[in-house]
Amino acid sequence: MDDLRVPPGPGAPRGIRVPAAELVEHFSRSSGPGGQGVNTTDSRVQLSFDIAATSA
Numbered sequence: 001m002d003d004l005r006v007p008p009g010p011g012a013p014r015g016i017r018v019p020a021a022e023l024v025e026h027f028s029r030s031s032g033p034g035g036q037g038v039n040t041t042d043s044r045v046q047l048s049f050d051i052a053a054t055s056a
Contacts, residue, residue, distance in 0.1 A: 001025070004047075018056040022049045 004018040026046040 016056050018049060018054060022054050022056070024048050 001020045001023065003020050004016075004023060006012060006016040006018075008015040024047070026048070028044050028046070
């Protein structure tokens with residue numbers, strides 16, 4: 001996984017880069033309607049990090 005880069009914008013005029021080592025990916029089944037296989041495969045991704053401990 002690459003570092004997460006957020007482009008410049010309000011509140012972050014220089015943008016933000018979160019190191020990949022600080023990101024946690026969690027894959028799970030998506031709920032609700034969808035295409036074929038949506039409820040049989042891990043089609044939802046949750047990306048999180050500890051904002052209090054980040055170096056970003």
